[in-house]
Amino acid sequence: KNQVEQSPQSLIILEGKNCTLQCNYTVSPFSNLRWYKQDTGRGPVSLTIMTFSENTKSNGRYTATLDADTKQSSLHITASQLSDSASYICVVSLQSGGSYIPTFGRGTSLIVHP
Amino acid sequence: DAGVIQSPRHEVTEMGQEVTLRCKPISGHNSLFWYRQTMMRGLELLIYFNNNVPIDDSGMPEDRFSAKMPNASFSTLKIQPSEPRDSAVYFCASSDRAPNNEQFFGPGTRLTVL
Numbered sequence: 001k002n003q004v005e006q007s008p009q010s011l012i013i014l015e016g017k018n019c020t021l022q023c024n025y026t027v028s029p030f031s032n033l034r035w036y037k038q039d040t041g042r043g044p045v046s047l048t049i050m051t052f053s054e055n056t057k058s059n060g061r062y063t064a065t066l067d068a069d070t071k072q073s074s075l076h077i078t079a080s081q082l083s084d085s086a087s088y089i090c091v092v093s094l095q096s097g098g099s100y101i102p103t104f105g106r107g108t109s110l111i112v113h114p
Numbered sequence: 115d116a117g118v119i120q121s122p123r124h125e126v127t128e129m130g131q132e133v134t135l136r137c138k139p140i141s142g143h144n145s146l147f148w149y150r151q152t153m154m155r156g157l158e159l160l161i162y163f164n165n166n167v168p169i170d171d172s173g174m175p176e177d178r179f180s181a182k183m184p185n186a187s188f189s190t191l192k193i194q195p196s197e198p199r200d201s202a203v204y205f206c207a208s209s210d211r212a213p214n215n216e217q218f219f220g221p222g223t224r225l226t227v228l
Binding site for chain 1: 158159216217219220
């Protein structure tokens with residue numbers, strides 16, 4: 001069964017600190033992995049996308065890594081800001097017979113305190 | 115472009131009533147997705163369309179749910195009859211068909227069934 005597991009479920013850090021969120025998946029055949037940020041009351045917004053051949057991708061203070069062999073990904077946030085408080089969702093997609101199916105993780109809820 | 119537009123933003127109805135959620139995708143996008151998000155289950159893909167044709171509706175929970183896309187600029191998700199367990203936030207997203215392309219989410223419709 002295709003699954004995406006994220007950890008931790010929630011995280012509280014102080015402003016300015018770094019943090020790393022984890023994503024493990026069993027989706028196959030793999031097409032791409034995306035990290036989304038979802039602010040409270042809004043729809044998810046894409047932060048990064050990685051295909052099989054990519055093992056790191058940055059977007060400002062956000063850096064995602066991918067190990068396709070172990071089927072693990074991480075999202076590292078550097079020098080956190082209050083605006084980073086949100087839910088971060090890992091999404092792994094497979095492509096099969098022309099169809100495109102995303103599988104969503106449950107998300108990690110991040111709270112950044114001043 | 116105004117992004118993905120959803121209406122209504124909030125809907126409160128009584129059990130047994132019909133509910134219709136509406137979505138206008140980003141112009142030029144040819145894939146449209148309907149999602150449901152709850153605290154318990156996270157984001158779930160309900161159905162998606164390519165070029166107005168339903169491709170995968172395996173996520174639609176029951177026959178009470180139906181979705182249509184009569185043209186490239188409009189889609190509906192209907193629940194008839196509604197039940198309290200349908201209470202959730204329903205998101206619509208659109209993208210170019212290429213699988214590595216980003217899905218752009220609408221603001222969501224918060225549905226409460228009493």
